[in-house]
Structures are given as structure tokens and as C-alpha cells.
Amino acid sequence: MTNGNSAIPGRNVVVVGTQWGDEGKGKLVDWLTESAQGVVRFQGGHNAGHTLVINGVKTALHLIPSGIMRPGVKCYVGNGVVLSVGKLLEEIGGLEAAQVEVRSRLRVSEACPLILPFHAALDVAREAAKEKAGTDKIGTTGRGIGPAYEDKVARRALRVQDLKYPERFAAKLRDLIAYYNTQLAALDAAQVDWSMVPWLKDQPLSVFVEKGQVQFDPLLAQVLQQAEQLRPMIADVSRELNDANRTGANLLFEGAQGTLLDIDHGTYPFVTSSNCVAGNAAAGSGVGPGLLHYVLGITKAYCTRVGGGPFPTELDWQTEGTPGWHMATVGAEKGVTTGRSRRCGWFDAALLKRSAQVNGLTGLCITKLDVLDGLAELKLCVGYQLDGERVDILPMGADEIARCEPIYETLPGWSDSSVGVTRYEDLPRHAQQYLRRIEETTGVPIHVISTSPDRDHTILLRHPFQ
Numbered sequence: 383m384t385n386g387n388s389a390i391p392g393r394n395v396v397v398v399g400t401q402w403g404d405e406g407k408g409k410l411v412d413w414l415t416e417s418a419q420g421v422v423r424f425q426g427g428h429n430a431g432h433t434l435v436i437n438g439v440k441t442a443l444h445l446i447p448s449g450i451m452r453p454g455v456k457c458y459v460g461n462g463v464v465l466s467v468g469k470l471l472e473e474i475g476g477l478e479a480a481q482v483e484v485r486s487r488l489r490v491s492e493a494c495p496l497i498l499p500f501h502a503a504l505d506v507a508r509e510a511a512k513e514k515a516g517t518d519k520i521g522t523t524g525r526g527i528g529p530a531y532e533d534k535v536a537r538r539a540l541r542v543q544d545l546k547y548p549e550r551f552a553a554k555l556r557d558l559i560a561y562y563n564t565q566l567a568a569l570d571a572a573q574v575d576w577s578m579v580p581w582l583k584d585q586p587l588s589v590f591v592e593k594g595q596v597q598f599d600p601l602l603a604q605v606l607q608q609a610e611q612l613r614p615m616i617a618d619v620s621r622e623l624n625d626a627n628r629t630g631a632n633l634l635f636e637g638a639q640g641t642l643l644d645i646d647h648g649t650y651p652f653v654t655s656s657n658c659v660a661g662n663a664a665a666g667s668g669v670g671p672g673l674l675h676y677v678l679g680i681t682k683a684y685c686t687r688v689g690g691g692p693f694p695t696e697l698d699w700q701t702e703g704t705p706g707w708h709m710a711t712v713g714a715e716k717g718v719t720t721g722r723s724r725r726c727g728w729f730d731a732a733l734l735k736r737s738a739q740v741n742g743l744t745g746l747c748i749t750k751l752d753v754l755d756g757l758a759e760l761k762l763c764v765g766y767q768l769d770g771e772r773v774d775i776l777p778m779g780a781d782e783i784a785r786c787e788p789i790y791e792t793l794p795g796w797s798d799s800s801v802g803v804t805r806y807e808d809l810p811r812h813a814q815q816y817l818r819r820i821e822e823t824t825g826v827p828i829h830v831i832s833t834s835p836d837r838d839h840t841i842l843l844r845h846p847f848q
């Protein structure tokens with residue numbers, strides 16, 4: 383769906399998760415990519431995890447935009463992403479093994495801060511120290527994303543562009559390692575058993591960490607070798623995106639995580655280290671906000687959350703036969719990146735109001751509606767009791783949210799199947815009623831509905847690229 387006229391600039395769409403991530407963005411991004419010539423990641427790192435099902439085959443991507451699965455589409459990693467070059471090369475290798483051409487189509491911003499093994503080491507050592515002290519863990523994925531963002535804000539990060547100058551890189555790396563080794567020593571990292579970290583099995587940290595201290599020589603050698611492979615893909619992504627758009631390319635900005643995990647607007651401190659909201663599609667890639675023409679909020683028909691943090695509409699999702707258990711099992715609610723079970727709960731319209739507000743949502747895409755098939759009744763949260771007062775929008779910050787008592791409306795469920803339905807009028811009558819109520823209570827129109835993991839099982843009411 384290019385406009386076919388290179389004198390007319392392309393149309394750009396931002397896709398964001400409106401809840402706590404795992405809303406099913408991967409399927410929608412893949413589907414929307416049919417209408418785009420470029421797909422852009424603008425925040426997060428390899429802690430994201432999209433699952434795509436293409437021709438019945440499941441593929442998980444953590445860093446590379448899922449648009450890579452479509453020949454001819456360009457993929458961009460914007461400056462807002464923190465980059466592990468090792469993980470990127472691993473992902474490229476996996477795609478190439480599946481006959482997907484990557485290197486000529488992937489552009490990586492020279493302004494991306496790098497994630498290096500000592501970032502992961504600090505993440506793991508901090509969580510281990512918290513566990514030892516019996517204090518609350520943040521529940522990070524242990525991949526070094528948080529420490530890499532800390533370095534960026536503290537202006538000491540190594541960035542992709544440093545890789546172009548090995549001597550400069552080596553000098554900065556030496557300083558940064560010295561800084562990290564002080565931190566690791568303070569956390570008694572020599573006592574950490576790195577082999578206990580599941581995701582480290584395939585890339586042992588012990589190669590770089592000896593007695594809790596990061597070793598300069600093996601690390602430098604590895605990074606410089608990786609840099610050689612990355613070099614042809616390093617680009618001024620901001621410039622390339624602006625040029626492409628000016629000459630007619632439609633761009634799709636692919637958010638990772640979800641709005642309630644946003645560092646500013648989420649359930650702080652149980653959040654991720656970056657801004658996940660739509661506005662960061664501009665800052666995190668180097669286009670002006672005026673180029674973000676449409677914001678699609680991907681919204682699960684119920685709620686899920688991985689890891690710790692408040693969740694007002696949470697249900698018991700472990701007891702067989704309960705609605706929460708139904709969501710967890712029928713919805714297969716397990717994390718792609720971590721394999722952790724997701725907590726499940728009723729749809730929260732008051733939370734969605736917050737999301738709509740901070741993202742400027744143009745339309746909603748409701749996913750996993752089919753998972754609710756067979757529930758006798760559904761509850762929908764329309765506000766909360768907080769300290770004796772009624773509030774109709776999710777408050778800011780974890781402490782307030784933890785004190786919220788949800789106020790529910792009850793709606794009838796449906797027993798007919800909605801799996802694979804592609805026309806709105808073919809949905810069960812009560813499913814239509816549920817969707818209408820979501821629109822009324824959130825104040826955002828529904829433009830797309832997903833009724834199975836398959837990309838063709840989608841109801842289109844308004845196309846974001848038109």
C-alpha cells in the first residue's frame with residue numbers, strides 16, 4: 383500500500399501495547415507490514431519477544447523488527463534501542479538459516495548504546511544480592527537492558543558508532559569495565575553462580591568474568607570481531623527514515639513491551655527502562671512527532687502481566703476451572719523471552735483510559751477475543767475505589783495502584799466460537815456487546831479485531847494506513 387507517488391510522503395503508523403506487554407503486537411505488526419516499506423524498532427532491547435506464525439511455523443524475534451519476514455521490507459533499529467551486537471548477530475544467523483535475507487535489509491543506528499556482557503553481569507548480581515537480602519526483586523529479564531540505559535543517561539555509554547574506531551573503543555571500554563568492576567565487587571559478585579542463570583547457558587558469562595571481575599582482553603577481542611560483521615549495517619537511521627518517508631515509503635514503528643511498563647507512565651518502579659509510549663517512536667528513531675500519523679493500541683481482550691507489580695483486576699489464574707485459569711490455559715499465557723507464566727485478569731477500561739491518554743491512541747486493536755469463548759460471564763473494570771474515593775482512570779505509580787479496588791460491570795459471555803471470524807457481523811452477539819462496551823468505557827474506537835494467532839484471522843474496521 384505504498385502511495386505509488388514518490389512526490390507524496392508516506393503514511394506512518396505506530397503500534398504500541400496498551401497494557402503490560404504481550405498483547406499480541408507481533409501478529410499485528412506482521413499483518414500491517416504488508417502496507418509498509420520500512421519497520422522501525424525505537425526502544426527496548428532483546429528483552430522483547432514477538433511470536434509470529436507464518437504458514438503454520440512459529441518464529442520468535444527479540445530485536446530485529448518482525449517485518450524482516452517479508453521480502454523487500456527494510457528494517458531499522460533506532461537510536462532508542464539498546465543493542466547487544468552478539469544477540470543481534472545470533473538472530474541474523476537464525477533468520478539466515480531459515481533462508482531469510484537480512485543483511486541487505488537491516489539498518490542499525492550508530493547512536494544505539496551497546497549492551498555488553500558486564501551489563502548482564504550487573505543485572506544478575508543485583509538480583510542475586512536482593513535475593514540474598516530477602517528484598518523484592520524487580521524481575522528483570524537479566525539481559526543487561528537496565529544497566530545499559532543507566533549508562534546512556536549517565537553519558538558514559540559505548541555506542542554503535544564507537545565500534546567504527548577500535549582504539550577509541552578500547553580506551554572507553556577499559557574505563558567502563560573499571561567502573562563496572564567496582565560495582566560488581568561491591569555486590570560480592572565473586573559469589574554469584576553464573577551458570578544458574580538459564581539464558582546464560584548458550585553464551586556463558588564466565589568467559590568474560592573471573593572471580594566476579596570483568597576481563598578486558600577477551601571481551602575486547604570478541605566485540606571487535608562482532609563489529610566487523612555489524613559494520614555494513616551501521617547507518618544514520620534518522621536520515622534514512624526521513625528520506626524514505628519523503629519519497630513515498632510508509633513506515634511502521636513497532637513498540638515493544640507495553641504502556642504500563644513505560645519508565646515514566648507505567649507502574650513505577652515495576653517498569654522497563656525505556657519509554658514505551660507512542661511519542662518515543664519519534665525520539666527513539668529520529669523523526670519528528672508530526673510524522674506519526676496514526677497510533678494503534680494493541681489491547682488484549684483481558685489483561686495479563688509477567689513478573690511483579692500491582693495488577694488491580696488480577697484473578698486466581700492457577701485454580702482449574704476458574705476464569706483466570708481459562709485465560710491462562712486457552713490463551714497459552716507464557717512469556718516468549720523468559721518462559722515465565724503470565725498472571726491473568728479481567729479487562730481494565732480505567733487502565734486503558736490512561737494508555738489512550740499517554741499514547742494519543744487513534745484506534746484500538748483487540749486481540750485474543752477468541753480466548754474468552756466459553757466463559758459464562760465477563761467482568762469489565764470501569765474504575766476503582768482508592769482511599770474511599772471513586773476514580774475512573776488508573777493512578778500513577780505502583781503504591782497507589784496497589785491500593786485500587788476495581789469496580790466491575792458484568793456482561794454476558796458467549797458459548798459460540800469466535801475463532802477465525804473475519805467479519806464483525808459473524809461474531810457472537812454477546813462478543814459484539816462486549817466490544818461495544820470496551821469502546822464506550824475507554825473512549826477509543828476499535829479499528830481491528832484479532833480472532834486467532836493466524837494473520838488472516840483479523841477483522842478490519844478501519845485500516846491504519848488509509
Ligand code: GDP
Nearest residue numbers: 404405406407408431432433750832833834835
Ligand atoms: P507480543 O509481544 O505483544 O507480540 O505478544 P506475544 O507474541 O508475546 O503473545 C502473543 C501470543 O498470542 C502469540 O503466541 C500469538 O500467536 C498469540 N495471538 C496473537 N493474537 C491472537 C489472537 O487473536 N488469538 C489467539 N488465540 N492468540 C493470539
